[in-house]
Amino acid sequence: MTDTTNDPVYVTEALIAEDIDAYLDQHQHKTMLRFITCGSVDDGKSTLIGRLLYDSKMIFEDQLDALTADSKKVGTQGQDIDFALLVDGLAAEREQGITIDVAYRFFNTEKRKFIVADCPGHEQYTRNMITGASTADLAVILIDARKGVLVQTRRHSYLCHLIGIKNLVLAVNKMDLVDYDQAVFDGIVKDYAEFAKSIGIQSFTAMPISGFKGDNIIGPSENTPWYKGPNLIEHLETVEVLSSEDQAKPFRMPVQWVNRPNLDFRGFSGLIATGSVKPGDAIRVLPSGKTSTVTRVVTLDGDLDEAVAGQSVTVCFADEIDCSRGDVISVADTPPQAADQFESTIVWLNDEPLHVGRAYWLKLGTQMVSATVQQPKYAVNVNTMEHVAVKTLELNAIGVAQISTDKQVVFEPYADNRTLGGFILIDKITNATVAAGMLQFSLRRAQNVHWQATDIDRNEHARLKNQTPKVLWFTGLSGSGKSTIANEVEKSLNLMNRHTFLLDGDNVRHGLNKDLGFTEADRIENIRRVGEVAKLMVDAGLIVLTAFISPFRAEREMVRSLLPEGEFIEIFVDTPLEVAEARDVKGLYKKARAGNLKNFTGIDSPYEAPVNPEIRVNTVEMTPQEAAAHIIRQLMPLK
Known part of the structure; x- marks a missing residue:
């Protein structure tokens, strides 16, 4: 065997391999910081992220060539690059020069890995900003030095505070356009500090930058000798990512799925929200309250002696207790x-x-x-x-x-x-x-109102009446014939010795719902109350008939969800608007057309027809008696 201990080539290769292994190990164990850039439109968020990607050498040569060419197309001259084009990926964004969607970008430095979300500044895209901020550890709030604190600056700051982002950077951008004037910077910081205090923001880090020129991005700027604070990258690399408070809190893990690859293994998988867990810990499953002891904490890389907040694991129990997706596993003695x-x-x-x-x-x-x-x-x-x-x-x-x-x-x-x-x-x-x-x-x-269990339940009520309780929900336009047909159906059921009750829209508004009008909100509340009453009547063993326009599918589905499967029968009284309006028995369409009756269904308020009703009757082709007979036939055999 040849001794290569002193061979220079071997030693060099070994050192290189060792360096590579050390580098890969260091990279693998870098902490991750998720942050967002937000603020008003044109404050330079996309440009700043583009600059971060450029300065961290995260742009390939072909990307740089394409970026330079694109920059010339949009009017950037000379050696300057429009860094915003690295992030604004949508065609509409490039055409308008604004950010619409949330753009996520990855980059890293020697000390940390980063995922940054470029959030849109326009008010109409605030929903997209919330998406980006929901998982962020830090927010960079940009302000155009020429414009100061704007409405969207306040809105985004308030939203960041609401969703719990504690690390805030106030980046006063475009300082090159105000000649790096310290007075401008100090004035903006003062204005923002007053606002931040009013909404409960305890602290923030302010810095003067230029995303376009690169001032105070990766190093100190000669243009701001009066600024002694950290540059942006330095701050991002050193700010605390995962608060030790999260790991110190009691153990909480929402269950994402039950892991059952074979008959010999049963575990519960999820992402640990707070705290830590290890074998031997006493746990409680909520909302059932069942308790057990942890036997294993399993990952793809093997069992762990302990897992902490932020890790995805599978937890195994000593006892066979009921636990499924949506449950929360917590420490036994201090449950949520x-x-x-x-x-x-x-x-x-x-x-x-x-x-x-x-x-x-x-x-x-x-x-x-x-x-x-x-x-x-x-x-x-x-x-x-x-x-x-x-x-x-x-x-x-x-x-x-x-x-x-x-x-x-x-x-x-x-x-x-x-x-x-x-x-x-x-x-x-x-x-x-x-x-x-x-x-x-x-x-x-x-906490104070509890469901009172009774010995005579809905099954006993139904057995006593010798019938299966149901809700027959008649829906259709005003004038379609709902009440008339429901009345005919109830008469037929009465002849069959069925126990029924008819809830009519107009009748209910004389008492239970007399305080409600006909706005969308009142219509929704009207149906909610009727649904709850119908549910109580079904629990009493009755066959309940309801005749309501009930114009919105969501409310009809809400009532359906209150009842066991098969007990809600949606009956669509299908009458064209022109036919219902021609009947106009109550004169309501005439009033609505004249503008004397607001929020009238079919005229200035929508009607959402059922998509898949259990029963459909056409009152143009059938008389009320024929429609009722058709419904009874569809319901048979009526137990």
Whole structure:
């Protein structure tokens, strides 16, 4: 065997291999910082990110050539490069010179890896800014030195504060366009500090920069000898990423899925939100409250002696207890709360305003429940921080409102736990995300009001009446014949010795709903109340017939969701508008056409026809008696 210990070539190769291994190991164990750039339009967010990518040598030669060519096309002359083009990827963005979508970019330095989100500045794209900020550890809030603190500066700062970003950098950009004047910088910092204090921001780091020229980006600038603070990269490399507070908090892990690859293994996988876990720890599964002990903490790389916040793991229990997606595993002795009514802060993200009382999907961590929002207590004017009285929330509005869910959810206040306190609202019909929000606290009545179990349940009521209770939900335009047909159906059921009750739209508005008008919000509340009453009557064993226009699919689906599968029968009384208007038995269409009756369905308020009703009747082709007979035949055999 040849001794290569003193061979220079061997030694050199070994040292190179050792250096490469050391470099790869160092790179693998670098911490990751997620941050966003935000602020008003044209404050230079995209240019700053482009400069960071350029200065960190994250641009390939062909990209640089294309960037130089593109810069000339948009009017940049000489050796200057339009760095914004590195980030503004949409054609519409390049054409308009603005950011529309959130652009994510990755770069790294010797000390840290970074994911940066370039958030749009235009008010109409605030929803996109929220998306980028939701996972950020730090926010770089840019201000154009020529313009100072603007409305969007305040809005984005307030949103960053709301969603819990504690590390804020106030980057006063385009200092080259004000001749690096310290007085301009100091004035902007003073104005921003007054605003920040008014909304509860405790601290921020201010620095004068030029994204275009590169001042104070990766090193100190000769143009700002009066500035003694860190440059941007230096600050980003040293700021704390994962607060030690998160790991010191009690263990919380929302369950994403049950890991069952074979009969010999059963574990529960998820991302640890706070705290740490190790074999031998006593845990509690919520909302059931079942307890057990951790036997293993498993990852793809093998078992861990301990896992901490930010790690994705699979946890195995000593006992076979029920645990599934949406549950939360916590330390046994200090579990989180569970409630179904909350006070929340909501950022509305949809073009269509909030419909008070409408049921939306609420997604909190891995939990998904049905939720309704009450009329907001107030909205926040981001310019003055004034609390403004409102009836709903429009696009980009920020308000405080109470939320009720159809079952208890496991949560913690957002200030304590972003994972178990932050939620989104999803429209049940379109599946669009319409809002983001933060749970502040559970309402006291949610803790004090409990469901009282009774010995005689709905099954006993139904057995006594010798029938299967149902809701026959008649929907259609005014004048379609809903009430007439429902009355005929009830008469037929009565002859068959069935126990029924008819809830008619007009009759209900004489008593239970006499306080409601005909706005969209009132119509939604009208159907919500009727749905709850119908549910109680079904629990009493009755066959309930309802005759309501009920113009919105979301509310009809909300009532359906209150009942067991098969007990909600949607009956669409399908009558064309021109036919219903020609009948105009009550003279309502005439009033609506004359402008004397506002929010009338079919005229100035929409009707959303059922997509797949259980039963459809056409009153142009059938008399009310024929329609009723058709419905009875569809319902048979009627147990």
